Amino acid sequence: MPTYEYQCSKCRKTFEIFQSMKDEALKTCPKDKCRMKTWGKGPVKRLLGTGAGLIFKGSGFYITDYRSEGYKAAAKKESGASAPKTESKPASKPTKSKKADG
Numbered sequence: 001m002p003t004y005e006y007q008c009s010k011c012r013k014t015f016e017i018f019q020s021m022k023d024e025a026l027k028t029c030p031k032d033k034c035r036m037k038t039w040g041k042g043p044v045k046r047l048l049g050t051g052a053g054l055i056f057k058g059s060g061f062y063i064t065d066y067r068s069e070g071y072k073a074a075a076k077k078e079s080g081a082s083a084p085k086t087e088s089k090p091a092s093k094p095t096k097s098k099k100a101d102g
Helices: 069-082
Strands: 003-008 014-018 044-046
Touching: none
Parallel strands: none
Antiparallel strands: 003 014, 003 044
Protein backbone atom coordinates (compact mmCIF):
# COMPACT_ATOMS: atom_id res chain seq x y z
CA MET A 1 0.00 0.00 0.00
CA PRO A 2 1.34 3.43 -0.86
CA THR A 3 1.98 6.18 1.63
CA TYR A 4 0.29 9.49 0.91
CA GLU A 5 1.33 12.79 2.44
CA TYR A 6 -1.29 15.37 3.38
CA GLN A 7 -1.25 18.87 4.88
CA CYS A 8 -4.10 20.37 6.89
CA SER A 9 -4.90 23.96 5.92
CA LYS A 10 -6.26 24.73 9.40
CA CYS A 11 -3.67 23.29 11.80
CA ARG A 12 -0.82 23.33 9.22
CA LYS A 13 0.26 19.84 10.19
CA THR A 14 1.80 17.56 7.58
CA PHE A 15 1.15 13.84 8.04
CA GLU A 16 1.44 10.57 6.17
CA ILE A 17 -1.26 7.93 5.79
CA PHE A 18 -1.11 4.43 4.32
CA GLN A 19 -4.00 4.08 1.92
CA SER A 20 -4.99 1.74 -0.83
CA MET A 21 -4.79 3.17 -4.32
CA LYS A 22 -8.53 2.55 -4.61
CA ASP A 23 -9.34 4.70 -1.56
CA GLU A 24 -10.47 8.26 -2.09
CA ALA A 25 -8.23 11.09 -0.92
CA LEU A 26 -8.92 12.49 2.54
CA LYS A 27 -11.02 15.64 2.67
CA THR A 28 -10.69 16.62 6.34
CA CYS A 29 -7.89 16.39 8.86
CA PRO A 30 -8.19 13.13 10.85
CA LYS A 31 -8.94 13.59 14.55
CA ASP A 32 -5.90 11.58 15.68
CA LYS A 33 -3.54 13.63 13.47
CA CYS A 34 -4.90 17.10 14.30
CA ARG A 35 -2.66 19.52 16.24
CA MET A 36 -5.47 21.63 17.59
CA LYS A 37 -6.83 21.04 21.10
CA THR A 38 -10.31 20.64 19.73
CA TRP A 39 -10.55 18.84 16.44
CA GLY A 40 -10.64 21.55 13.79
CA LYS A 41 -11.93 19.40 10.91
CA GLY A 42 -9.73 21.40 8.58
CA PRO A 43 -9.61 20.65 4.87
CA VAL A 44 -6.53 18.70 3.80
CA LYS A 45 -4.58 18.75 0.59
CA ARG A 46 -2.65 15.77 -0.74
CA LEU A 47 0.96 16.73 -1.32
CA LEU A 48 3.13 15.56 -4.13
CA GLY A 49 5.49 13.04 -2.58
CA THR A 50 8.87 12.04 -3.83
CA GLY A 51 8.15 8.35 -3.40
CA ALA A 52 10.54 5.67 -2.37
CA GLY A 53 14.03 5.66 -3.75
CA LEU A 54 15.39 2.70 -5.63
CA ILE A 55 18.63 1.38 -4.20
CA PHE A 56 20.93 -1.04 -5.96
CA LYS A 57 23.39 -2.89 -3.76
CA GLY A 58 26.33 -4.97 -4.82
CA SER A 59 28.12 -4.87 -8.13
CA GLY A 60 24.95 -3.91 -9.97
CA PHE A 61 22.93 -5.31 -12.81
CA TYR A 62 23.73 -4.90 -16.44
CA ILE A 63 21.66 -5.54 -19.55
CA THR A 64 24.26 -8.05 -20.70
CA ASP A 65 23.83 -10.20 -17.56
CA TYR A 66 20.82 -11.98 -19.01
CA ARG A 67 21.84 -12.37 -22.65
CA SER A 68 21.50 -15.71 -24.43
CA GLU A 69 24.52 -17.91 -25.04
CA GLY A 70 24.22 -17.31 -28.80
CA TYR A 71 24.43 -13.57 -28.28
CA LYS A 72 27.47 -13.92 -26.01
CA ALA A 73 29.25 -16.12 -28.57
CA ALA A 74 28.57 -13.64 -31.38
CA ALA A 75 29.77 -10.78 -29.22
CA LYS A 76 33.03 -12.62 -28.48
CA LYS A 77 33.62 -13.26 -32.21
CA GLU A 78 32.90 -9.63 -32.98
CA SER A 79 35.18 -8.28 -30.29
CA GLY A 80 37.97 -10.67 -31.36
CA ALA A 81 37.69 -9.61 -35.00
CA SER A 82 37.67 -5.92 -34.26
CA ALA A 83 40.62 -6.04 -31.87
CA PRO A 84 43.69 -4.36 -33.36
CA LYS A 85 46.39 -6.82 -34.35
CA THR A 86 49.95 -5.95 -33.49
CA GLU A 87 52.59 -6.73 -36.03
CA SER A 88 55.57 -8.52 -34.69
CA LYS A 89 58.90 -7.73 -36.25
CA PRO A 90 61.25 -10.60 -36.82
CA ALA A 91 64.06 -10.67 -34.37
CA SER A 92 67.23 -9.30 -35.89
CA LYS A 93 69.90 -11.90 -36.48
CA PRO A 94 73.32 -11.15 -35.22
CA THR A 95 75.64 -10.40 -38.08
CA LYS A 96 78.76 -12.48 -38.39
CA SER A 97 81.84 -10.50 -38.56
CA LYS A 98 84.82 -11.98 -40.31
CA LYS A 99 88.10 -11.60 -38.67
CA ALA A 100 90.96 -11.00 -40.89
CA ASP A 101 93.61 -13.65 -40.49
CA GLY A 102 96.87 -12.11 -40.55
